[in-house]
Amino acid sequence: MSRPLRSQQIPNLRESIKDAAWRQITGEGVSSLSLRKIARELHISAPAIYNYFPDRDALVTALIIDAYASFGDFQLLAKESYPQFDQIIERFRATGLAYRQWALDYPHRYLLIFGTPVPGYNPPIAEILPFMMRSLSALVSVIGELHHTGLLKADAFPLFDVDACNRFFPVRDAVKPQELLVYSVAMLIWSRVHGLVSLEITGQLPPFGHDGGALYLYELDSIFNQFVTV
Amino acid sequence: MSRPLRSQQIPNLRESIKDAAWRQITGEGVSSLSLRKIARELHISAPAIYNYFPDRDALVTALIIDAYASFGDFQLLAKESYPQFDQIIERFRATGLAYRQWALDYPHRYLLIFGTPVPGYNPPIAEILPFMMRSLSALVSVIGELHHTGLLKADAFPLFDVDACNRFFPVRDAVKPQELLVYSVAMLIWSRVHGLVSLEITGQLPPFGHDGGALYLYELDSIFNQFVTV
DNA sequence: TGTACATCAGTGAACGCGCGTTCACTGATGTAC
DNA sequence: TGTACATCAGTGAACGCGCGTTCACTGATGTAC
Numbered sequence: 001m002s003r004p005l006r007s008q009q010i011p012n013l014r015e016s017i018k019d020a021a022w023r024q025i026t027g028e029g030v031s032s033l034s035l036r037k038i039a040r041e042l043h044i045s046a047p048a049i050y051n052y053f054p055d056r057d058a059l060v061t062a063l064i065i066d067a068y069a070s071f072g073d074f075q076l077l078a079k080e081s082y083p084q085f086d087q088i089i090e091r092f093r094a095t096g097l098a099y100r101q102w103a104l105d106y107p108h109r110y111l112l113i114f115g116t117p118v119p120g121y122n123p124p125i126a127e128i129l130p131f132m133m134r135s136l137s138a139l140v141s142v143i144g145e146l147h148h149t150g151l152l153k154a155d156a157f158p159l160f161d162v163d164a165c166n167r168f169f170p171v172r173d174a175v176k177p178q179e180l181l182v183y184s185v186a187m188l189i190w191s192r193v194h195g196l197v198s199l200e201i202t203g204q205l206p207p208f209g210h211d212g213g214a215l216y217l218y219e220l221d222s223i224f225n226q227f228v229t230v
Numbered sequence: 231m232s233r234p235l236r237s238q239q240i241p242n243l244r245e246s247i248k249d250a251a252w253r254q255i256t257g258e259g260v261s262s263l264s265l266r267k268i269a270r271e272l273h274i275s276a277p278a279i280y281n282y283f284p285d286r287d288a289l290v291t292a293l294i295i296d297a298y299a300s301f302g303d304f305q306l307l308a309k310e311s312y313p314q315f316d317q318i319i320e321r322f323r324a325t326g327l328a329y330r331q332w333a334l335d336y337p338h339r340y341l342l343i344f345g346t347p348v349p350g351y352n353p354p355i356a357e358i359l360p361f362m363m364r365s366l367s368a369l370v371s372v373i374g375e376l377h378h379t380g381l382l383k384a385d386a387f388p389l390f391d392v393d394a395c396n397r398f399f400p401v402r403d404a405v406k407p408q409e410l411l412v413y414s415v416a417m418l419i420w421s422r423v424h425g426l427v428s429l430e431i432t433g434q435l436p437p438f439g440h441d442g443g444a445l446y447l448y449e450l451d452s453i454f455n456q457f458v459t460v
Numbered sequence: 461t462g463t464a465c466a467t468c469a470g471t472g473a474a475c476g477c478g479c480g481t482t483c484a485c486t487g488a489t490g491t492a493c
Numbered sequence: 494t495g496t497a498c499a500t501c502a503g504t505g506a507a508c509g510c511g512c513g514t515t516c517a518c519t520g521a522t523g524t525a526c
Contacts, residue, residue: 004470006521013469029349031261036512045471047514056513115346117432119259158448164439175437187435188426188445195425196418202347205417207395207405214388215418226452234503236488243502266479275504277481286480 014052016042021063026108030060030118060121061128067109068131074102075138088145089224095138096220100197100213107201114194129170140186146228147182153229159184189223244282246272251293256338260290260348290351291358297339298361304332305368318375319454325368326450329423330430330443337431344424359399370416376458377412383459389414419453 010016020038035056039046053059078098082090103110112118113135146152159180166174175183196219199205200212208215240246250268265286269276283289308328312320333340342348343365376382390413395405405413426449429435430442438445 004521006469009469029261029346031259032349034512035514046512047472047516048470050514051469111346114429114434115432116259116341119262158441158444160437161439161441165437168436183437184445187438188449191425191429191435191445191449192422193425194429195421195423198428199421199424202345204344205421206398207390207413208417211388211391215414215421218388219418219421222456226456234488236502239502264479265481276479277483277505278503280481281502 010042010044013042013044013048017049017052017059018063018066021059022108025063025112029108030063030112031120033060035059057121060118061124063109064113064123064128065131067106067113068128068135070106070109071102071113072131072134072137074098075135079138079142088142088149088151089228091145092142092224092228093220095142096193096223097216099139099193100200100216103197103201110197110201114198126170129173133169133173136186136190139190140182143186143189143227144179144182151229152181152185153227154181154185157181157184157188160187185227189227192219192223240272240274243272243274243278247279247282247289248293248296251289252339255293255342259338260293260342261350263290265289287351290348291354293339294343294353294358295361297336297343298358298365300336300339301332301343302361302364302367304328305365309368309372318372318379318381319458321375322372322454322458323450325372326423326453327446329369330427330446333427333431340427340431344428363399366416366420369420370412373416373419373457374409374412381459382411382415383457384411384415387411387414387418390417415457419457422449422453 017038020041021033023041024033024037033056035049036046039049049059053062075095075098078094079091082094113132143152160175160183162175162177162180165180165183169175193216196205196212196216200208200216205212205215247268250271251263253271254263254267263286265279266276269279279289283292305325305328308324309321312324343362373382389410390405392405392407392410395410395413399405423446426435426442426446430438430446435442435445
């Protein structure tokens with residue numbers, strides 16, 4: 001039947017394709033994401049997808065970028081709900097809680113970006129890196145504020161290798177030596193919230209049932225007590 | 231050519247199939263694990279595998295069980311290298327270091343058991359559970375020793391729901407109320423080492439380069455300082 | 461305003477591939493008498 | 494010890510499936526004169 005009437009086409013097909021892709025990932029994981037299945041769900045032919053994404057990997061890349069952006073923005077929004085200088089404690093907690101909340105809301109997006117690497121998929125690092133950094137920028141900036149106001153307590157903390165750091169990041173985002181402590185501490189804190197959250201959303205915290213939240217709150221307090229001068 | 235001469239058959243074909251499966255998982259992840267590919271590599275026909283595993287899922291289950299067992303035994307061995315009563319600090323460190331070392335040695339096995347759930351695979355929980363528990367028994371027993379000698383410092387720690395706990399575990403392994411604190415603290419410590427290790431083996435700790443070890447040591451000390459009375 | 465034409469956004473058919481699994485079979489090997 | 498037979502551990506062919514991607518195409522829509 002060739003091309004259907006414009007009035008019968010899906011408006012914003014590119015977004016609809018991504019939505020259908022998320023629905024599939026939610027059900028069966030990214031490795032069984034299939035262009036043909038997406039086409040079937042949207043009642044279009046599979047080759048039509050190639051008008052919007054050059055191949056399957058490009059679709060996966062777009063999903064990953066969207067996930068990073070949504071995750072980062074969600075935390076930044078939470079953080080900014082306590083904008084005042086002396087609300088640093090609330091800011092830290094709000095950011096930490098937003099981290100978990102987003103992961104619980106979108107477990108498959110979380111696992112797509114931070115879980116087991118997608119087999120057979122080679123991420124275009126240059127394209128993705130800015131979004132990767134944005135996804136953690138709320139956390140990094142909270143630690144940065146603590147540091148700049150002299151409240152960060154992290155003596156003898158093992159620092160990044162600054163050379164390795166700058167080899168990894170693009171030149172314009174090079175980490176300044178005076179920021180090394182902030183990045184390094186942020187990494188450790190990240191690993192703690194990631195550990196708890198990833199066990200929870202993969203169902204490996206089962207005896208806690210619906211109370212993974214209590215454990216998470218405890219962990220946020222532990223982090224605060226360890227790294228913040230009161 | 232029907233069946234080849236016994237002298238030309240692979241001795242212990244069951245083990246060889248699992249070895250080939252691990253080699254494949256190492257290269258491309260579990261979701262592209264293929265019976266036909268295994269058969270090709272071993273120069274046997276694909277249906278021959280059905281003499282050893284009723285279907286693909288059964289093979290995956292066997293791999294998971296082996297991974298849990300190997301992981302658990304490796305930590306127990308490390309722990310037992312400091313058997314004396316007053317070597318509790320060394321015992322704790324050795325167990326923690328063994329946790330990371332095994333994960334670095336076998337990243338794909340680690341991700342198979344603790345990473346993103348395998349899509350389309352429903353683990354037979356009853357069969358796997360004992361091995362799951364064994365894989366963390368070294369950690370749990372070290373915390374248990376600390377508790378029983380009065381060295382565990384964890385006031386106001388959020389505990390499991392004991393009912394949820396016993397609904398989860400088989401009756402004979404039911405968690406006794408006096409052990410609840412031990413299990414709960416072990417879970418939190420587990421989440422910390424898991425967080426750091428999983429970021430490291432999935433390559434998300436890159437600025438640290440080869441010195442993820444320094445960060446890990448710092449984290450082990452943090453845990454010790456937080457939970458042990460000195 | 462009408463018309464010729466370019467472009468846009470789809471179509472269905474086809475290619476070549478790999479997969480898990482079933483099936484009837486075969487001949488080497490082990491065993492009971 | 495020789496022989497008849499059961500069992501064991503493989504075989505190749507086939508089934509039915511879904512996949513990503515390419516291809517030539519078509520007719521609706523937009524645009525220049």
